[in-house]
Amino acid sequence: MRPYPHSILPAIACSLVSFLLLVLVTVSTPLWNSVYFLKLVTGPDEPEPFPSNYTVKFGVFGMSTVPHQLGYTPADWWVTADVRDPTVDQPSLRSITYALVLHPISAFMSLITFGFATIGLCSRAGAVFSTFSAGLVTLVTIVVFIVDVVLFSILKSQFHDSPYDGRHTSYGPAIWMVLAALIACLVSLASAAFTAVSLNRYPRKWANEQQY
Numbered sequence: 001m002r003p004y005p006h007s008i009l010p011a012i013a014c015s016l017v018s019f020l021l022l023v024l025v026t027v028s029t030p031l032w033n034s035v036y037f038l039k040l041v042t043g044p045d046e047p048e049p050f051p052s053n054y055t056v057k058f059g060v061f062g063m064s065t066v067p068h069q070l071g072y073t074p075a076d077w078w079v080t081a082d083v084r085d086p087t088v089d090q091p092s093l094r095s096i097t098y099a100l101v102l103h104p105i106s107a108f109m110s111l112i113t114f115g116f117a118t119i120g121l122c123s124r125a126g127a128v129f130s131t132f133s134a135g136l137v138t139l140v141t142i143v144v145f146i147v148d149v150v151l152f153s154i155l156k157s158q159f160h161d162s163p164y165d166g167r168h169t170s171y172g173p174a175i176w177m178v179l180a181a182l183i184a185c186l187v188s189l190a191s192a193a194f195t196a197v198s199l200n201r202y203p204r205k206w207a208n209e210q211q212y
């Protein structure tokens with residue numbers, strides 16, 4: 001059995017972890033209500049027709065109160081489409097929600113990195129390509145995390161600044177899962193890059209690999 005570079009193993013494991021985390025975030029509310037970015041619980045002084053103690057969760061492709069879609073208006077969290085929450089009724093927020101589609105894109109890129117890193121067990125070319133792939137997915141995931149923090153921090157702030165007292169908001173697990181995926185991407189990048197540039201990672205008898 002031919003030896004393989006053990007330094008590529010963290011890249012394989014972390015790229016797979018990143019892929020799984022980002023997939024779970026992608027299927028968040030309204031597809032899977034257990035994973036969400038922000039939860040709103042209405043207060044006792046809500047105006048008509050908003051009810052009190054009503055819970056709504058925000059995810060990648062919509063809210064728990066509406067069917068999933070690409071890009072959504074956070075102000076339409078109430079089930080009646082023609083009733084909007086004036087405290088978050090900003091067109092710019094809907095524009096930002098379209099950027100949430102980067103979650104499945106980064107998940108797919110993590111899967112590609114996993115494939116290249118696996119090839120890197122027996123080929124320096126695999127390690128090199130996994131380095132470039134890990135670098136790209138890390139950049140995309142950084143953008144994804146920034147979008148998540150900006151969008152849902154704005155929403156959280158605006159819900160709290162509402163003139164209707166008693167509203168409660170809390171961050172969900174999705175935003176921390178994206179952060180964990182980002183850390184995994186960074187580890188994967190470091191592992192793949194170290195393997196690609198270290199000439200002693202591959203046995204010298206693999207002369208064709210040394211020529212890459």
